[in-house]
Amino acid sequence: MEVISGMDFFKKAKSVRLKSHHGKYLTAAADGESLVQDRSSSSNSGEWTVEITEGPKNAVRLKSCYGKYLTALDEEYLLGVTGRKVVLTLPANLDSSVEWEPIRDGMRVKLKTRYGNYLRANGGLPPWRNSVTHDIPHLHHDWIFWEVELVDSDNNNSPPKVSRSDSEFSSNSSIEDSPRRYEGRVIYYSVADDEGNVDGAVDEWPSFQLKGHGLEELTRKLEDETKLEDIIVCSRSNSGDGRLYPLRLALPPNGATMHVVVIPSTSRVANDFMPAAPTCKSDP
Secondary structure, rough: OOOOOOHHHHOEEEEEEEEEEEOOEEEEEEOOEEEEEOOOOOOOHHHHEEEEOOOOOEEEEEOOOOEEEEEEEEEEEEOOOOOEEEEEOOOOOHHHHHOOEEEEEEEEEEEEOOOOOEEEEOOOEEEEEEEEEEEEEOOOOOHHEEEEEEEEEEOOOOOOOOOOOOHHHHHHHOOOOOOOOOOOOOEEEEEEEOOOOOOHHHHHHOOOEEEEEEHHHHHHHHHHHHHHOOOOOEEEEEOOOOOOEEEEOOOOOOOOOOOEEEEEOOOOOHHHHHOOOOOOOOOO
């Protein structure tokens, strides 16, 4: 088998789905112009027709179900912050704004724009949650990685596999032969308000994969995701009353998925978790 490059994920594909680090699919929104991340893979709005550019340039164009192309604009997504707009357009001339250079990283790809940025699936809190931009990340480096899922191909071949000569895998064995690498547990999280309330259904909370096994690693990752410091990581009581209690011990075994609530140390409800101050006994 040949050693595969980023382009080899697309060369024989008629259409693909792109799955982000957050476990969500790059999806054309109902307005036919904007993009979102969606957990559902059943809709054709998450399918992208692949067009290979002609000539020596190593690039692809991705066309949505609306007949418009994934396009990188040189406009800020939000004023004053990093990240530029990615939209759907149908330009008269298919220029480099609709071309994406696939760069392989293991069994995932990064999609590079003409500006040298990368297609990025954003997480965290609104308005970033489920948005898609292009940027060169200084944090959240995993947000620019995408899994390519084959929907239809020219010859119905299975997705490409890494050869034994692939130097990225020191075991010198193929993906089929090597044991599955631990990719971490999925963590769903929400930031509580001052009273300890959270919004939205748990399956709509932002998420990430935690490769670590300890509470300290989870806390640091949540501080990075939420941009908060000195947080309290809580879980809900199993009694059904919705009560929150701080995590104190080891994380659940076997990489089980977790749903956690982040309590800012400055919130009122954080005081409920603070140990009571000791009192002095009066002399008899």
